[in-house]
Amino acid sequence: MQWRGLASTVPQFRREVLKIPRIGMWHSAGSLLEDWGVPFSYSFSPSLFPKPPDWGPNLDITGFCVGSQNTTYEPPAMLAKFLSRGCKPFYVGFGSIAGDLSYIYKPILEAIKDIPDLRVVLQKGWGTLKDITAEDFIHIPNLKDRVFFICTPPAICPKCGKKPEARSHSDGLFCDDCVDSSSIEYAEGTWEYDILKALGRDNIAFLS
Known part of the structure; x- marks a missing residue:
């Protein structure tokens, strides 16, 4: 589902910025991972879910994405x-x-x-x-x-x-x-x- 939402943007970025072949919307998620080796980052902690041994080098668990700690937020x-x-x-x-x-x-x-x-x-x-x-x-x-x-x-x-x-x-x-x-x-x-x-x-x- 995420790929369907990004499929109109990613191919253009690949072709115009990265200078690599574009990927069509017709490519399945499986082919993106296995055939094209498209890198994927999962933003959760490996302490919660370690990277499985059968995941390839293009799949990575990066940890949570945390912005600046300086905030003016006050909870209710x-x-x-x-x-x-x-x-x-x-x-x-x-x-x-x-x-x-x-x-x-x-x-x-x-x-x-x-x-x-x-x-x-x-x-x-x-x-x-x-x-x-x-x-x-x-x-x-x-x-x-x-x-x-x-x-x-x-x-x-x-x-x-x-x-x-x-x-x-x-x-x-x-x-x-x-x-x-x-x-x-x-x-x-x-x-x-x-x-x-x-x-x-x-x-x-x-x-x-």
């Missing part, structure tokens, strides 16, 4: 408070992977329950968690000191029933027009409400 107040309450947490997220990821998150939550000192920042990402319920959280000892959850807000504001164009706050259950005047009980019956009740208001951020 709720997240900053969580970070200050204990040891550095692990971050667990699956980014743009779509579909129901409940089968992945359930064993993660079980691991948090079973490892006493483990602290985690969980991010829902693009996937859904249809089978994850409040029950999956409430059995974790010292839950509020150990789990911070970041997820997307509901598509529809539970109070006014409108689809917000944007939300400017991390308490994103409600749209900007309703947030200051709304009790979380307006969201009762939603998946987000159940998770919020389990984790507490200070341990979940709804971020678009």
